[in-house]
Amino acid sequence: MRLAVVRIDDHATPAVLLSDGPQQWVQPVSLGDAETADPWLGWLRAGADADAITPVGQRVSLAEAQLAAPLRRPGKIIAIGLNYADHTAETGLEAPAEPLTFAKYSSSITGPHDEIRIPKSVTTDVDWEAELAVVIGARCGPSERGTRAHIAAYTVANDVSARDVQFRDGQWTRAKSMDTFCPIGPTLVTADEVSDPHGLRIYTEVNGRLMQDASTADLIFDIDFLLDYLTETTTLEPGDLILTGTPPGCGGFRTPPLFLGDGDLVECGVAGIGLLSNRVRYF
Known part of the structure; x- marks a missing residue:
C-alpha cells in the first residue's frame, strides 16, 4: 500500500493511493480508533492493523489532491x-x-x-x-x-x-x-x-x-x-x-x-x- 495524508478543508485526512491503469487516485480512509491528528503515526503505534483501514468518501485524482507530510511528528x-x-x-x-x-x-x-x-x-x-x-x-x-x-x-x-x-x-x-x-x-x-x-x-x-x-x-x-x-x-x-x-x-x-x-x-x-x-x- 501507499499511505498518504491529504488536506481536505484544512484537515489532515489519511488516504491510500489507488491506480487504475495510468490514472492514480487518492482514496480517503478511516483508521477507526487508531486515527489521531497524526493519522498514520497513530495507526503505526496502535499496531498497524490493515483491517482498520476503511474507505470513506469520494476518491479524488492524485493530480488534484493536496498531499501533506505522511507523518507529522515522529518520536525520532x-x-x-x-x-x-x-x-x-x-x-x-x-x-x-x-x-x-x-x-x-x-x-x-x-x-x-x-x-x-x-x-x-x-x-x-x-x-x-x-x-x-x-x-x-x-x-x-x-x-x-x-x-x-x-x-x-x-x-x-x-x-x-x-x-x-x-x-x-x-x-x-x-x-x-x-x-x-x-x-x-x-x-x-x-x-x-x-x-x-x-x-x-x-x-x-x-x-x-x-x-x-x-x-x-x-x-x-x-x-x-x-x-x-x-x-x-x-x-x-x-x-x-x-x-x-x-x-x-x-x-x-x-x-x-x-x-x-x-x-x-x-x-x-x-x-x-x-x-x-x-x-x-x-x-
Missing part, C-alpha cells in the same frame, strides 16, 4: 551522515569506520509539495540531500535488535542543510533542523512493496538540472547494518524515521559552490518510492 528522526563513498569523497572527509549519526528535530518535517522556508538573516548557503528514509513499524532495541522485519514502510526525504551554519556550529543538528528542512513523502510505501531497498535510483534535480544521480546499492552501511547498529544502544519505536544518507552531487561541495536560491524548485526522488517537489522561499 535519526539521520546517517557520510554513508555514500563518493559523497564522503566530495566533502574531503574520510569515510567513517562506523555509522555517523545525528538528529533532526521532528518540527523540521514538511510536506512533499510545501515550501522550504529559509530565514535569510540566519543562512544563505542552503543545500539539498536526497535520502531514502526508513519508517519503523515495530519496537526494537537492545533487547531485540532491529532487522528489516521491524520496517513498516519507506519514503523519500530531503535532508535540507544550511552549510554555513553547519560548519560554523561544528555540529549538525541546528543547521539541519530548521522549520521545513525535512520534506518527506509523498507517501509511505509499505515494506511488502519493496522487495529490496538496495538498488533503487536516488536523485535530485534543481530547476530541472540533474544534481544527484546514484543508487542505494552504493550505501556504505546498508539498512540491515544500520538497524542492528542503532538498536545496540537505542530503542526504536513505531513511526521513527531513519534517513539513510545522501549520494554525491550536493551543491555545497561543488566548485564553485551552488546553493538554493529564492524561487528554486528542488526535486528529490527515489525510484519506486516517490518524488518530492518543493519550492524554496527566503524570508
Whole structure:
C-alpha cells in the first residue's frame, strides 16, 4: 500500500493511493480508533492493523489532491551522515569506520509539495540531500535488535542543510533542523512493496538540472547494518524515521559552490518510492 495524508478543508485526512491503469487516485480512509491528528503515526503505534483501514468518501485524482507530510511528528528522526563513498569523497572527509549519526528535530518535517522556508538573516548557503528514509513499524532495541522485519514502510526525504551554519556550529543538528528542512513523502510505501531497498535510483534535480544521480546499492552501511547498529544502544519505536544518507552531487561541495536560491524548485526522488517537489522561499 501507499499511505498518504491529504488536506481536505484544512484537515489532515489519511488516504491510500489507488491506480487504475495510468490514472492514480487518492482514496480517503478511516483508521477507526487508531486515527489521531497524526493519522498514520497513530495507526503505526496502535499496531498497524490493515483491517482498520476503511474507505470513506469520494476518491479524488492524485493530480488534484493536496498531499501533506505522511507523518507529522515522529518520536525520532535519526539521520546517517557520510554513508555514500563518493559523497564522503566530495566533502574531503574520510569515510567513517562506523555509522555517523545525528538528529533532526521532528518540527523540521514538511510536506512533499510545501515550501522550504529559509530565514535569510540566519543562512544563505542552503543545500539539498536526497535520502531514502526508513519508517519503523515495530519496537526494537537492545533487547531485540532491529532487522528489516521491524520496517513498516519507506519514503523519500530531503535532508535540507544550511552549510554555513553547519560548519560554523561544528555540529549538525541546528543547521539541519530548521522549520521545513525535512520534506518527506509523498507517501509511505509499505515494506511488502519493496522487495529490496538496495538498488533503487536516488536523485535530485534543481530547476530541472540533474544534481544527484546514484543508487542505494552504493550505501556504505546498508539498512540491515544500520538497524542492528542503532538498536545496540537505542530503542526504536513505531513511526521513527531513519534517513539513510545522501549520494554525491550536493551543491555545497561543488566548485564553485551552488546553493538554493529564492524561487528554486528542488526535486528529490527515489525510484519506486516517490518524488518530492518543493519550492524554496527566503524570508
